[in-house]
Amino acid sequence: MDAESNEPKRGLLQYLEVVTGPLADKKRWWQYKARVKNLPENYRTAVEALERYLMHFGPGDGAEAASMFEDLADLFERSAADGTPIREIFGEDPVEFVEAFMQNYSAGSYIRRERERFTNAIARAAGEDTGQEDRTV
Template sequence: MTTGPDEPKSRYLRYLEVMTGSLEDKKRWRQYRARVKRLPENYRTAAEALERYLMHFGPADGAGAMAMFADLADLLEQSAADGTPIRDLFGDDPVEFAEAFMANYPLGQYRARERNRFTSAIARAAGEDTAREDRATG
């Protein structure tokens, strides 16, 4: 039921993706999870902990999230192959590591919209709403 790269998606597949999200992203997620399962136990534990953190606080969604998780798998696979200790990888403050890791990825549409909404609300509350002034003068 999958289509090739040059083949248009059927109406059914387009509808299914509207309802469930990108089928390609789901495939990439399953590939990521399989890669994590193959890691040594301590790296797998660290991957699952960081994954859980990223799910709650991560900046990306959709394809951006999948790129972030693929890069995470690459990092952990290489670290395991090199024998890099977990603490050397994550440092003394794992949250600092996670925040620095997330900073490399675009803000997801939902999070960007909510961040802008929050910032605008605070500006209005502080009496700094310049958009309203622009509309009044325009």
């Protein structure tokens, strides 16, 4: 009887994961958001700005994105604890900082995938062997 009572619940969870993605990734996201909320205001403002940028240009896959945001929270928690000034974290060019940060999480970036696909297509058109299969489909 217990198995039957758990079956509809498990089916609903499976359906939700198909629609929204793995629930474990959602849990990681909310844990990250709680960590950011506990940062001092200026660090929180910087992280939220980074978050907006990363949502557009960072990894799209759940596990890779979750890892990236957890690392971001680690960085800013340590920086806040050490009293590291915001400008010292970012340097003079915040875009250069975030682009370098994203290089560690390249697997999910749709921009990087499209750049590679474009570069490989041009190489193939030029008669060069890229060693990459065409994934345009």
